[in-house]
Amino acid sequence: MKKNSIALREVTAIGLMLFALFFGAGNMIFPPFLGQQAGTNVWPAVIGFLITGVGLPLLGVMAIARTGDLQTLSKRVHPLFAIIFPFILYLAIGPFFGIPRTGTVSYEISVTPFLSAGMANSPIPLILYSIIFFGITAWLSLNPTKLVNRIGKILTPALLIIIAILVTKSFITPMGDFSQPTGDYLKTPFFTGFIEGYLTLDALASLVFGIVVINSIRDKGITNRSTVTKACMTAGAIAAIGLAAVYLSLTYIGASSIDTIGTKENGAVLLSDAATHLFGSTGLVILGLAITLACLTTSIGLVSSCAQYFSTIFPMWSYRTLVFVLSLFSLVVANAGLTQLINVSLPILMMIYPIAIVLILLSYFHNFFNGYSFVYIFALIPTGVISFIDGLKMSGLDLTPLVIVLSKLPFYSEGVAWVIPALIGALVGYVISLIFGEAKKSILN
Numbered sequence: 001m002k003k004n005s006i007a008l009r010e011v012t013a014i015g016l017m018l019f020a021l022f023f024g025a026g027n028m029i030f031p032p033f034l035g036q037q038a039g040t041n042v043w044p045a046v047i048g049f050l051i052t053g054v055g056l057p058l059l060g061v062m063a064i065a066r067t068g069d070l071q072t073l074s075k076r077v078h079p080l081f082a083i084i085f086p087f088i089l090y091l092a093i094g095p096f097f098g099i100p101r102t103g104t105v106s107y108e109i110s111v112t113p114f115l116s117a118g119m120a121n122s123p124i125p126l127i128l129y130s131i132i133f134f135g136i137t138a139w140l141s142l143n144p145t146k147l148v149n150r151i152g153k154i155l156t157p158a159l160l161i162i163i164a165i166l167v168t169k170s171f172i173t174p175m176g177d178f179s180q181p182t183g184d185y186l187k188t189p190f191f192t193g194f195i196e197g198y199l200t201l202d203a204l205a206s207l208v209f210g211i212v213v214i215n216s217i218r219d220k221g222i223t224n225r226s227t228v229t230k231a232c233m234t235a236g237a238i239a240a241i242g243l244a245a246v247y248l249s250l251t252y253i254g255a256s257s258i259d260t261i262g263t264k265e266n267g268a269v270l271l272s273d274a275a276t277h278l279f280g281s282t283g284l285v286i287l288g289l290a291i292t293l294a295c296l297t298t299s300i301g302l303v304s305s306c307a308q309y310f311s312t313i314f315p316m317w318s319y320r321t322l323v324f325v326l327s328l329f330s331l332v333v334a335n336a337g338l339t340q341l342i343n344v345s346l347p348i349l350m351m352i353y354p355i356a357i358v359l360i361l362l363s364y365f366h367n368f369f370n371g372y373s374f375v376y377i378f379a380l381i382p383t384g385v386i387s388f389i390d391g392l393k394m395s396g397l398d399l400t401p402l403v404i405v406l407s408k409l410p411f412y413s414e415g416v417a418w419v420i421p422a423l424i425g426a427l428v429g430y431v432i433s434l435i436f437g438e439a440k441k442s443i444l445n
Helices: 008-022 025-067 070-075 079-093 098-110 124-141 144-172 189-198 202-218 225-255 267-279 281-313 319-336 338-363 373-394 400-406 419-436 438-443
Strands: none
Touching: 008 025, 008 144, 008 202, 008 225, 008 281, 025 070, 025 189, 025 202, 025 225, 025 267, 025 281, 025 338, 070 079, 070 202, 070 338, 079 202, 079 281, 079 338, 098 124, 098 267, 098 281, 098 319, 124 281, 124 319, 144 225, 144 267, 144 281, 202 225, 202 281, 202 338, 225 267, 267 281, 281 319, 338 373, 338 419, 373 400, 373 419
8 A cells, every 4th residue: 555654663673684684794893893993992993994994885875875776777888788787786785795695604603602512513504504594584584574574673673682782781890991993993993993984885786775765665655755755864863873873882892802812813702702701601692692683684674685686687587586596605605605706795895896886986976067967977987997996906916016006096095095086087987077068868768
């Protein structure tokens, strides 16, 4: 039945669902590690992290809400771009990397600590765990209209309760004082935190999850576009507030942990040791449940989003069929080829992430520059070239001559050398569009 408005409780449930879709295991591990490294400089560092780890994903969801879907947003650049970019993005953040990682990471944190040395080195426990994990993922993804009830009303509150138990205990019985900052957090805590948030990859996920939110709102009987957009933005804001609150809490745990558990090499070990200190062996169970729920909700969201997208690209395959195909493929990759695929996927993610950021930001100035395609094209070309070189460099290729040239660009050492070229490219595209007008724009569309 069609409706002209949506209740606040329904939007809140959708917002909680979106929070859970974003909040995977990596999001739980990054903040405490940041806190431990930043020490007394934790607050400027976490502000930088929140800008890119929360602000950009929120902008991504709102951009999709304003345009309708990723394909429509991408078509503003060029029809060919609208085919290639979404396809690569969905593959990278879906079956080639994001989905398999949810199963493997949750296994390593929630199951491995309880295994004997012999069983931990055996492939059998991971195979059995993966079958259960991705079986549940497929089952809960089969009916996307029930995602809000299953995630927003059940899994998310359970996840938040578990995290709240950990955080509350850390406040009641603090592990220690903030230590001295280390590494880049000593001199540039804000920008270092900014880059760490950038590496969460949630800006990419926002372009994928945006359509899930829109469909969830439409399933409530809302068809009016402005109402859908407003509800989507409200849900995004609720998710952003939840993410910010959890990030701040987890960062505090990390920042106050050194006196008790010492310096750790990564956030997973840090959280595990902190949970053990706070609750004993029960802490590992609590942390394992939190990680499993975080990974499961993200896995469900990614499978559902990818199945919806690929069913439009390949109409001969139904949504239901694709859910099973994606879940099975991810199960196999999680057991047999995850390490190799990570080596391939990470450089690809480094190539497409800056493109996604520029695309999101330009969407908010679309009307200001009259939607000229040249603005998008001239901003994305240097962004893509620089990101492509960065990705190849990450894959291990020797690109010394190119790296020497790129190192002259502002912010190269910070990992965002594409920023100034993208801005200059957008200005050049705008000037060219003004000179040649719509005639030039129509040539590319």
